[in-house]
Amino acid sequence: MKNSLLDIVLTQARHALGALRQESGNDAERERQLDDLFGAAQLVGDEELERNVRSIAEKITAHRDEGVLALEQFVETLGAQLRPEEDTAVEEFAEDAPTISKPNSPTIGDSSPTRVHRTARRNKSSFDTGEHLTLLNIFREEAREGLERITAILIANTGGKPDDDQLNELMRLTHGLKGAAGTVDLPQIASLAHEFESAIERIRTGQSQWSNSVRDDLVEIADGMHLSIASASGPDQAAAGVEGLRERLAGIGKAKADDAASSEIPTDEVPPLQITETHKDQSYAERRRPDRRGVDSPMLRVDPGRIDRLMNCVGELVFDRSRIEKRASKLASELSLIREAMDTLNSQRAGWVESGAPVRVDQLGSALAEIEGRLATIMPALEEELGRLGDDTSLLKRTEFALQDGLTAVRMQSVRSLFSRLTPQLRAMARQTNKQVRLVTAGGETEFDKTVADQLVDPLIQLLRNAVVHGIESPSHREANGKSAEGRIMVTARHESNVVVIEVSDDGAGIRTDDLRKRFVQDGRWSTEQARQASDERTLQMIFDAGTSSRSTTDQLAGRGVGLSTVRQTVTRLGGEVLVSSQPGLGTRFTMRLPLTTAVANAMLFKIGGHVFAISNVHVLDQSEIALPLRETAPDAQGRDLPLVPLHELLGFPMPANLRRCPVVLLEFMGKRLAISCDRIIGAREIVIKNLGPMLAGIPLYAGGTISPSGKVQLILDPAALVNLAYPGPPVKLTDIRQDSAEPPVARRILVVDDSKAIREAMRHMLLKAGYEVVTASDGASAWQSLQEQGYSAMVTDLEMPGEDGFTLLTRASKYIRQTQMRVLVISSKDTAENRKRAESLGASDFLAKPVRQQLLIDALRAAQRNT
Amino acid sequence: MSLAAWQSLLPPANASIRRTPALAPSKQTGTVSLAVGKKMKNVIVFSIGSTAYAVELGWIREVFTLAHVTPVPHAPTAIAGVVNFRGSILSILDIRGLSSRLAQASKGESALLLEVDRCQVALRAGTIDEVSSLLADSRTGALLDSRHRPVVLLDPPELFDAAMNNRSLALQAVASHEE
Structure with missing residues (x-):
């Protein structure tokens, strides 16, 4: 618990003591320090401690010297408490979790174990609760804004030191961040914020010199915090991200350094962000614009005006309803008039039947005339009411549209917030x-x-990474080619009729289509003839296909395809498309066209086994009928055979006996065409897409569900899954892992599965150091659960584990691995040819023998990921 | 947001460590007194076939009747379909989710709306017997209902995990009962 909240209290207490001892210091400063100390004590959440601090503060106000003595004692006791704490207190109190022991003795010393205990317990308790997630989201949002503001202030001062107002604002912002982080159980972030605050404080008081490199360090650290917080879902993860930053901060300006010296701050520990280079590009930081808007979390911020519009709609709905109610009561009264007429007719007839006498024509005539007269007065009223009801319905429809529009507007977000997430990533x-x-x-x-x-x-x-890694050349290379040393990546967004267009372009090396042709021929994907005939355009678009990156070459193009297939998959799934254009030597441009909203979609509905299914109409090419029995293919309008996915068989419904010809829907998804069979095609409809919930989220076959007008749930099929069924991919090949490359670690999530805690932790450490985000699991079952919860770019798994072993896990996850293109590395002490072969057949990209060394592991991961 | 406001959002200090029932002994809902660590359990008891099951009240949001049930091909075996519940789609969980294919859930059956970590699921409840406080048998630790029938106490987080991972649920429940 070295970095615990208590540390903050201790540091703060020391600061306060320093301020008090300073004869020249002013009262306001002392007060502020005491306030901060009290704030820090509150963070710990221990009443005992708070009481102590409060009494010290009171003493200081009353008798300063006495108070200072008490504070000195406090610092000493707390300091002594904190050091041995690691070995004893935590262990001791971790055992008796159910009871929270409250110390009776009022001394500071005794309360420490309670605090330690409580902090530890809080960490545990907050991991899974929804409440904590909400808190975290709120915190992320707030922290992001705070950090953006901090960087904005820092960068605003291109010339010199921030003025006092700005420094005070920086102090306030970091202070707020510290408090919030402590509250949401991110003590490491809290303590980092505290260090940040101290660094600013040193600058403010003149203990440290301000310089451009100090400023850049601070910006970098703020970025680092930003990234750590964005990825933190619990104290452990946050901790992993911030340790290096902490060391770094402690060093800032401490040695009264001048520019040159402070730009050489040693970094003995490499943080996951790999912020090791201190001679960074200052112009970048200077040009960065402050950007405070936007949302970086599942929370939604809405302009109150939009909510007001929705409220107006609700008001309209009330009017609409009351109008319709009025119509209903009018119609009811007309109905009662008709009923009266009926009754009269009935009693008349009953009278005639009773009397037994023959009915005269004139009697009959007058009776009918009376009824006719009554109906004649009712009819126009009825017609009028019906007409009004029609008007009301169309008014209601209008309100409904307004409501839908209003709700869509509520969900609308400016792209700016999306852009703001990119800046720290790009800098890293x-x-x-x-x-x-x-x-x-x-x-x-x-x-x-x-x-x-x-x-x-x-x-x-992913596109930015591609642009930085493969597009932008090294500064020297650029200058040699007559370009500015600094590369430029442009991200733009605009509306085009009903779609949003987002472009990512760079002024880098571009892509040479001839190189791609060569590569495809080498890969055996194209014949020489095909390569010769393919247009540049067609060749270029091939980079979105899985596996485009090369096996082993290390030239500029190597890895061009990394992740691009995932990009296309995501964009296509959203109902959009992505295209690439490039000019060798001048740059590359990726253009994404996306629908404004995904909540409402146009879908093709069809029936199978009495149930209605839907598929996004964007992907539907055509519909037709084919002869029975079904074959493996179905012809399209031009007579070309497309692979047929027999949905009856897939979904487990019998083929209707009376079906003469089978209706088929022809689809195109990610450039691949296929046909699906069904019982009956219903047609295109607007549907509202809903989530199927976590229990079914893992089934790749469904993209969601929708609710029919009669309230039934209808399932929406995912075209990606159907394409995968129609075009089963080639088996993944084991690859040559030994290669050196300048490619940076792709900072993405890795799942480590091993039954030994030591090995798990060791691998975690190795991967964290290399910039990966790591989640661990102790056996196959919990790994499978982790896979359901979130996506991973790769999984590193042991084979022999108690409970569910590695092979069982791979067997179970084989479909998942295929679907998500997750890379799998197997690490085992049983390095036999048989095991290797089996692992390969289950989708493993590589097999490493235990014990595994860091470099080997990282190399293998990189190699596997390059071969996406 | 001020520090005090942050702190007011924190879980109460006496919240139990692991995932707590949503309505468990939090201060806001003083009416539900679920004694954690003691033997008394406030539960809803329901029977499916000849077996009685119980779920602690804290996990239950509502008891409701299933509307039209849509089957979900390729769903985990414990999922007996999906249902529209006030505009959102709920999975229907069946503790008999054994290896053989389940009987399809159908309209009109009783279900419990369970919530774990904000994830809501409808649990097929067969016949609902009673809402009561049950005492565990001091000797065997088994839970008995008012007719002294042994009751299998279900642990919703465990159920959810099992359902998502396609483990057999009924066996789980029996095993925990035998402990």
């Missing part, structure tokens, strides 16, 4: 690759659905 990438890159964004005000925006983060980061 640029640092990793030693390239100078400037990000220019335009069209930040463009709005589209938040659910679409959220899913675009990963594709955009």
